[in-house]
Amino acid sequence: MTVPPIDLKAIMLAAQVAKVLNVIHRVAYALVSPELQVLYASPNFNTVVSKPTHNILGQPLCDLMWEFVGVEESLIAIINGNMPFLAFERVTREMKDERLLYLDIHVTPVDIPELASGLLLIVEDVTEQAQMEQRLTQHRNELLLVKEQLSEANKELYHLNQFKSLFLSLAVHDLRTPLTSIMAYSDLVLRMLPEDASPKIKEYTEIIQKQSMRMEWLINDFLDLDSLDQGRLVLRPQMQELNDVVEQVANLLKYQAVKRNLKMSLHLWPEEICFAFDENRLQQILYNLINNAIKYTPEGGNIVLSTRVEGETAVFQVTDSGQGMNEEQQAAAFNLYYRTEDADKYDISGRGLGLYIVRMLTEAHGGHVDLTSKVNQGSTFRVYLPMKSAL
CATH class of the missing domain: 1.10.287 (Helix Hairpins)
Known part of the structure; x- marks a missing residue:
């Protein structure tokens, strides 16, 4: 009878894999005899027992790991083939340094004639x-x-x-x-x-x-x-003429500008700008923009109101010679309740609603509003409204 040669490479590879897995999963193991005594244990097995001892080999399993006290019959049943395995999950172990370990314990039968029959005990530190x-x-x-x-x-x-x-x-x-x-x-x-x-x-x-x-x-x-x-x-659009509405709102606020010694001038598009819009809402847009310019422009300053047509878009523009805004203020100008530091510094009345409402009402018309400004050089607000709207 010819005995096949032992594949040492395979054994060495398996040993290396087992070593790596032992490091990754922090596993300890022991071989237990049919008499429930420890025959062999991994070097780190002493770190997972209930009561560490210098001499583990030959010790009763129940003395080393109290979790098995009272389940001896189940262990014997596994050895006799009447039970496939026994497992305990998330077993807690309080260490001397008051650390708390959590262990998963698995017991399976082992029958290796060259070694012994009994139980393979695997303890994983989880x-x-x-x-x-x-x-x-x-x-x-x-x-x-x-x-x-x-x-x-x-x-x-x-x-x-x-x-x-x-x-x-x-x-x-x-x-x-x-x-x-x-x-x-x-x-x-x-x-x-x-x-x-x-x-x-x-x-x-x-x-x-x-x-x-x-x-x-x-x-x-x-x-x-x-x-x-x-x-x-809800918007109620009707065919209207933009220049007429601009003049109406400008005349309404002209008294406010005169009171502050501001020069307010109109540069209106020479032709009629007719398209469908909600007149009341557009008046609010214009009122808030012009009123805002009046409040933030120092006495003796200038405000220019203008209209124009760009392709199929009507544009209304307000330019003032006021205090202007930095980039951070411009980015927040159309936010609800936003007021610049200058508003409080110079006791400028307002609630931080106007520009937010301008933006929302403009967008409700399918348009958009933008702003360019420089500190101490004034601001320009532009409202773009589509003249062919699906309102």
Whole structure:
């Protein structure tokens, strides 16, 4: 009988693989006799036993690892082939330095005549994995808690938002009723003034009328802000002429410019610019841009309003000689409630709504707005509106 040669390369390779796996997975192992005594143990086996000892070989398994106390019958059943294996997962082991180890223990039968029959005990140190699982579980529970808190906060915010909308509607109704009367009676007074009436009376009455219209646009700003928040802004476009609307709003705000000794000039496109837009919304866009220029331009400065046509796009532009903005301020200019430091420094009134509403109403028309500015050199705002709109 010829005995085949032993493949030493395969054995050496298997040994190397086992060595690497032992380092990666931090595995300790032992061979246990049918009498449940340790016949052989890996050098690191002493680091995973319940009570470390200098002499492991020959020791009863239950003395070394207390997890097996009371399960001796199961171990015998594995040796006799009546059970396939026995496993304990996430066994905790408190070390002398108060570290806590987590171990996975696996017991399988072994029947190697050249060695012995009995049990192969494999102990894997899974401390890092177990700790990571604990952290993940903790993070998941924290996220679930945050999710519940956010859900409750969202419900509360929804109710607060509904209350805000209701309050705003009631406040606007109470404001508009007397405001409508003021506007109607001021218009009636202007119509009934005799030709020889004092120019001052006419001037003051026009101021009342114009300031009432300013108040109406402020109210509309708040209403539009609420509509934008609720996603229910409705446009009512009709064929209109842009230059006419620009002149109307400029005349309304002319008194404000004169009060601050500002020169406001109009450079309008020589031809009519007719297309479909919501006149009230466009008036708000123009009002907010021009009013913003008046507030931020020092006394004696200049404001230029202009219109033009670029292809199929109507352009309205406001240029002022005001304080200007740096790049950071320009990037935030159209954000809701944004106000520059200069606004507080120079006590400039405002709520940080105007430019945000300009942007939103312009985009609602399918257009866009941009800004160029330099510190101490003024600003230019441009509104681009498509003349062929699908509104």
